[in-house]
Amino acid sequence: MARVLISVTHLLGTGHLSRALTLARAFGTAGHEAHVMSGGMPVAHLPTDGVTLHQLPPVKSDGVNFTDLLCENGPVDDTYLQARKRAAINTLTKVRPDVFITELYPFGRRVLKAEFLAMLNTARDMAPKPLILCSVRDILAPPSKPKKALETEAVIAGYYDGVLVHSVGEITPLDVSWPVTNMLREKLLYTGYVAPELAPAHPQGVGTGEVLVTAGGGDVGMGLFRAALQAAALDPDTPYRVLVGGAAAQSNIAALFDEGLSDNVTIEPTRPDFRQMLPLAKAAICMCGYNTALDVLQSGLPAVFVPFDAGGEVEQTLRAESLSKTDGYAVIKSSDANGETLSAALRSVCAMDVRPMEEGQFQGAAQTVQSVENKLAAMR
Structure with a gap:
């Protein structure tokens, strides 16, 4: 059994947190100890069964302006962000994961760069060092400047053991939205789409014909x-x-x-x-x-x-x-x-x-677990 910690911060919608929880539940189902560190606003309707949820002091974006962060009382200041960073490091050191996964960063969430780098440095210095992976969806926001792609590349090379791409490579390769170099390509692990099990039709027939x-x-x-x-x-x-x-x-x-x-x-x-x-x-x-x-x-x-x-x-x-x-x-x-x-x-x-x-193309959560288990086995 491995301890798995996924760090995720959703800023506008809830999709990033939903996907992280789906992955965490898959790790729990496979017998691992699953933790999610959430830095976005609390969301009541998402299931957390089988997952230990750690809530950081939450932030959200100012609408579609992702460079200005807000908390429940208005704009965040450096004191608030420092408190978040301390809470994140405390969670990481308390859980002491065998596997540490950052959702989206360093391909996004650059506004929280200091927080993520602090966690990555802490994780890299742990003994034993956890397997460090990045988790991204099928399509990313393309880098607006070549410099952003180069910075992302440097962080991946310096800290990460792999990048989990939750897509079918033959349908939507990462190249569609991001410049993939040879170094990055060697770290990509395509998992298929991350989705819950296909839901049965509503027992009360709600939605029929609508x-x-x-x-x-x-x-x-x-x-x-x-x-x-x-x-x-x-x-x-x-x-x-x-x-x-x-x-x-x-x-x-x-x-x-x-x-x-x-x-x-x-x-x-x-x-x-x-x-x-x-x-x-x-x-x-x-x-x-x-x-x-x-x-x-x-x-x-x-x-x-x-x-x-x-x-x-x-x-x-x-x-x-x-x-x-x-x-x-x-x-x-x-x-x-x-x-x-x-x-x-x-x-x-x-x-x-x-x-x-094909239903197998939606088994990204289970395939993620298998890919991580294979990487862990190769490290030991």
């Missing part, structure tokens, strides 16, 4: 929701269910009600049984974050993706464009999303036969 509208678990998506409500008004015979996430869910729901709804619309907060609704639904209108995209792909549900692209973000757009090459999926830019464009795209994807992906 168009499900979601922007994930973060405080984004009002533009998507408004466009979907316009589409619902044009299609009164189809039930629409709009699921609103984030800390501001209730106020955002109230704002949508104030704008007026057609009779075929249900609006409610994000539901923990969302994945069980997918197999019964007619189609989905959603953003294209990693976890949402995988939920849709697993279910075989037709979907219209409206990727998040505020603040120059390109990750979801790259993912959506890749998926749209397959029958049953369409992409609409957020600036083009309205009732008419969504309605037309829905009619198109619902007329297609969606070809389900």
Whole structure:
């Protein structure tokens, strides 16, 4: 049995934390001691069974401005960040992991560079030194300057034993979004997509025949929701269910009600049984974050993706464009999303036969555990 510690900080949505917890649960299921150190805002709806969760003093981004961090009381200062760093080091030294995994860093979260480097230095100086790995999704935010890629390369070379890429290399290699050098390529370990087990259909039949509208678990998506409500008004015979996430869910729901709804619309907060609704639904209108995209792909549900692209973000757009090459999926830019464009795209994807992906391609959590076990065995 190995002790595994995953360090993750989600700043806007909840996808990074959700994926880290899925990995941690897989390690626990395999008999390992699983820990997650979370530096983002607490999230109540994500399952933590079989995982020890360590909460750092939390931070979040100021909307899509990822360089200015906020805490619950406003902007963070150096005193707050130093307290986070101490808490992170204390957690690391208390757990004394055999495997230390940083989620996204050094490919992202550079605003927390000092914190991550302090943890990496602490881990590297431990005796015995833990296996140090990085965990990244299929598509990264491409480096805006060559200097950022070079800095990332130096950190990988100096500290890391491998990079876990949660993708199928033949479908979405890391090269799609990041310059992969020979040194980096030798460290890449493709695991397949990290997703929970395929959810059974909802026992109460919730979602049957509906168009499900979601922007994930973060405080984004009002533009998507408004466009979907316009589409619902044009299609009164189809039930629409709009699921609103984030800390501001209730106020955002109230704002949508104030704008007026057609009779075929249900609006409610994000539901923990969302994945069980997918197999019964007619189609989905959603953003294209990693976890949402995988939920849709697993279910075989037709979907219209409206990727998040505020603040120059390109990750979801790259993912959506890749998926749209397959029958049953369409992409609409957020600036083009309205009732008419969504309605037309829905009619198109619902007329297609969606070809389900192989279930083995979604076993990224189990394959991650196997890859880590193989690396540990080679070290001993």
